[in-house]
Amino acid sequence: MFIPLASALLIGVIAGLRAFTAPAAVSWAAALGWLDLSGSWLAFLGYKWTPYIFTGLAVLELIGDQLPSTPSRKVPVQFGTRIVLGGLAGAAFATGGGLPLVFGIMAGVLGAAIGTFAGAAGRAKLAAAFGRDLPAALTEDLIAVGGALLLILAVR
DSSP: OOOHHHHHHHHHHHHHHSTTHHHHHHHHHHHTTSSOOTTSTTGGGGSSSHHHHHHHHHHHHHHHTTSTTOOOTTSHHHHHHHHHHHHHHHHHHHHHTTOOHHHHHHHHHHHHHHHHHHHHHHHHHHHHHHTSHHHHHHHHHHHHHHHHHHHHHHHO
């Protein structure tokens, strides 16, 4: 069942975990016709090449996240990216659900902040439990990708 405001918040949480996974998922939903963004400024998310571009960026992010040189998600550039992309993805769910754009942006931004800080804390605890970071990072990847998939399937 698709609930636009809750979906906007949850896709924001996904953006907080993995920034490009959220717009990739929304873009696929729009391109497949599951999320109607036609006639809005977000229609570009459903264009022919947009899902592939965002998916490529998401895959690069998943790979880059495993590197020891990757900065914390809480540094300004990383955090800002999550906030912007969470707001964008949240706006798409609100628009596709017939809600005012501003509600979706606010829910997506709030979700991205929650996902950023909760994801960092959860990953640190998992890494401590596993004794190393890689299994924790892969677990977080699965949660982000699986959660995004469930959200776009709910729109269908």
